[in-house]
Amino acid sequence: MCAVTLEDIRQARRRIDGSVHRTPVLTSRRLDELAGARLFFKCENLQATGSFKARGALNTVRSLDPAARPRGVVTHSSGNHAAAVSWAAALEGLPATVVMPRTANAFKMAAVRRYGGRIVTCEPTHAAREATAERLRQETGASLVHPFNDERVMAGQGTAALELLEEVPDLDAVVAPCGGGGLLAATATVARALRPGLLVLGVEPAGAADTIASLAAGVRQAVAQPASVADGLLALVGDLTFPVIQARVDRVVAVTDGEIRAAMRRLLDILKLVVEPAGSVGYAAVAEGRLSLGGQRVGILLSGGNVDLDAPPWQP
Amino acid sequence: MCAVTLEDIRQARRRIDGSVHRTPVLTSRRLDELAGARLFFKCENLQATGSFKARGALNTVRSLDPAARPRGVVTHSSGNHAAAVSWAAALEGLPATVVMPRTANAFKMAAVRRYGGRIVTCEPTHAAREATAERLRQETGASLVHPFNDERVMAGQGTAALELLEEVPDLDAVVAPCGGGGLLAATATVARALRPGLLVLGVEPAGAADTIASLAAGVRQAVAQPASVADGLLALVGDLTFPVIQARVDRVVAVTDGEIRAAMRRLLDILKLVVEPAGSVGYAAVAEGRLSLGGQRVGILLSGGNVDLDAPPWQP
Numbered sequence: 155m156c157a158v159t160l161e162d163i164r165q166a167r168r169r170i171d172g173s174v175h176r177t178p179v180l181t182s183r184r185l186d187e188l189a190g191a192r193l194f195f196k197c198e199n200l201q202a203t204g205s206f207k208a209r210g211a212l213n214t215v216r217s218l219d220p221a222a223r224p225r226g227v228v229t230h231s232s233g234n235h236a237a238a239v240s241w242a243a244a245l246e247g248l249p250a251t252v253v254m255p256r257t258a259n260a261f262k263m264a265a266v267r268r269y270g271g272r273i274v275t276c277e278p279t280h281a282a283r284e285a286t287a288e289r290l291r292q293e294t295g296a297s298l299v300h301p302f303n304d305e306r307v308m309a310g311q312g313t314a315a316l317e318l319l320e321e322v323p324d325l326d327a328v329v330a331p332c333g334g335g336g337l338l339a340a341t342a343t344v345a346r347a348l349r350p351g352l353l354v355l356g357v358e359p360a361g362a363a364d365t366i367a368s369l370a371a372g373v374r375q376a377v378a379q380p381a382s383v384a385d386g387l388l389a390l391v392g393d394l395t396f397p398v399i400q401a402r403v404d405r406v407v408a409v410t411d412g413e414i415r416a417a418m419r420r421l422l423d424i425l426k427l428v429v430e431p432a433g434s435v436g437y438a439a440v441a442e443g444r445l446s447l448g449g450q451r452v453g454i455l456l457s458g459g460n461v462d463l464d465a466p467p468w469q470p
Numbered sequence: 471m472c473a474v475t476l477e478d479i480r481q482a483r484r485r486i487d488g489s490v491h492r493t494p495v496l497t498s499r500r501l502d503e504l505a506g507a508r509l510f511f512k513c514e515n516l517q518a519t520g521s522f523k524a525r526g527a528l529n530t531v532r533s534l535d536p537a538a539r540p541r542g543v544v545t546h547s548s549g550n551h552a553a554a555v556s557w558a559a560a561l562e563g564l565p566a567t568v569v570m571p572r573t574a575n576a577f578k579m580a581a582v583r584r585y586g587g588r589i590v591t592c593e594p595t596h597a598a599r600e601a602t603a604e605r606l607r608q609e610t611g612a613s614l615v616h617p618f619n620d621e622r623v624m625a626g627q628g629t630a631a632l633e634l635l636e637e638v639p640d641l642d643a644v645v646a647p648c649g650g651g652g653l654l655a656a657t658a659t660v661a662r663a664l665r666p667g668l669l670v671l672g673v674e675p676a677g678a679a680d681t682i683a684s685l686a687a688g689v690r691q692a693v694a695q696p697a698s699v700a701d702g703l704l705a706l707v708g709d710l711t712f713p714v715i716q717a718r719v720d721r722v723v724a725v726t727d728g729e730i731r732a733a734m735r736r737l738l739d740i741l742k743l744v745v746e747p748a749g750s751v752g753y754a755a756v757a758e759g760r761l762s763l764g765g766q767r768v769g770i771l772l773s774g775g776n777v778d779l780d781a782p783p784w785q786p
Binding site: 463 | 491494496497500516518520735738739741744775779
């Protein structure tokens with residue numbers, strides 16, 4: 155199994171400290187009353203680049219072999235990881251190339267360009283993305299920074315849960331979104347090491363519930379046509395992240411797009427926070443009572459806040 | 471002149487500590503770049519009840535004479551103060567009556583009711599509001615909690631700036647909204663006492679710029695028909711708050727409704743925060759370069775986040 159340990163995550167924190175925000179943990183009496191539980195929101199929507207992805211990207215860039223640094227980094231992603239890798243590379247003065255499907259929306263491309271990333275477009279298939287990134291890696295000698303299936307990336311993502319558990323040590327449960335599984339695997343690693351009795355829960359969209367299917371089958375199971383408003387959670391769980399989730403996560407549940415949109419609206423209304431669809435699934439599951447956490451103290455990772463305000467995805 | 475001192479504000483903090491949030495101070499490299507200054511946002515939109523008004527209301531309710539407590543409190547307000555007084559009274563187990571114009575919108579009435587306040591409607595004039603509150607005070611023996619023209623209220627509001635200056639001691643300037651002037655007067659009191667060289671700046675909407683007119687005239691000047699999207703800032707500056715502002719504030723400037731709407735949109739987009747129009751005027755003034763703060767370290771009070779999401783007031 156993937157060897158990511160608490161010590162890797164602590165080292166990642168030392169590497170990225172001072173360059174990422176220590177995001178606040180917010181509480182709301184009204185949201186507690188509505189959920190019938192005591193909720194602690196770790197606000198990674200307020201992180202640099204608008205998502206937790208800044209943590210793993212910067213840890214990876216700062217872990218590169220000195221000889222490899224001048225050749226920069228390459229990644230394939232249509233979302234927050236693309237912006238985060240561009241940001242982390244710029245911080246270190248390295249070039250970044252991002253492979254994006256030619257259908258990626260202008261809003262997401264703009265975020266990559268804002269941080270100085272070079273965009274190379276490809277056909278909108280997973281195979282084309284991986285092949286294009288691999289070709290660029292070979293041509294340029296750039297280092298691949300995978301969105302989740304990489305121990306350095308996972309170690310960086312784990313620093314969010316590390317901060318949460320330090321700030322609120324007496325949680326009963328922690329809830330994280332699950333796409334490729336990097337954040338969930340890292341959160342579970344921190345939780346198991348620091349608080350063995352803590353319940354670790356994952357949430358994925360009903361339209362991309364490959365992790366739930368994979369856990370039931372015991373091996374990774376792709377979903378034929380993953381689709382959800384939570385476009386950050388469509389990836390198939392990774393071959394490095396899945397065994398960690400199998401071993402260290404108590405349960406993964408699904409929420410519908412309608413539930414996600416309603417959760418976003420309530421977070422906007424009551425918590426005064428813009429949380430993107432992928433970042434809202436944890437709260438959606440708690441709000442819908444999907445996790446049976448009545449009366450408990452629950453940490454919820456709000457993983458990102460990047461929303462195209464020209465097409466707001468929350469419940470109108 | 472009004473005798474509100476740093477010591478009053480410190481006492482207020484001891485009174486309300488643990489019942490109000492110590493709100494986070496957020497920063498954003500992108501917003502810094504756009505403004506050409508280093509910005510520190512004190513997020514009172516994340517305060518209990520959705521605004522800083524919780525601080526002054528709770529300090530006042532907890533300062534009541536024990537004999538007066540059972541008769542509860544009364545106030546007149548159509549906005550955040552109404553909700554804050556209802557919340558503070560409920561926290562102390564006292565009854566609260568709020569006089570609201572019969573034209574007040576359903577969204578604001580719902581906030582008062584949610585916290586258990588009793589609403590008494592009146593004609594939508596300032597005179598009717600004051601007369602109705604005074605009648606209720608005499609009939610019921612309830613204590614009046616004025617929205618700003620009260621030293622206990624001002625002392626509570628000052629705790630926001632106290633926290634900001636403790637967290638970021640090396641600011642060059644601090645910027646606060648100005649309606650009735652309670653928050654601005656209190657902020658200036660803290661700043662003058664702790665950091666005499668700190669620039670203290672106020673911002674009001676161009677459509678309700680009575681404080682600017684009053685400072686120019688040397689006496690309070692009402693505006694004939696105050697009107698702005700920043701409905702929390704329409705009140706005439708108070709006779710207790712105005713002399714404090716005259717003595718302790720360096721400058722007050724105005725921003726247009728268009729500038730306010732653009733500022734809200736940018737705070738939503740980049741800072742991921744819902745900030746209401748009245749809460750956005752400080753950032754609007756900085757973003758428009760209205761305060762000549764290039765290269766400086768600027769604290770900005772985001773005073774509230776209560777927005778009717780069915781009619782979002784930000785720039786579309």
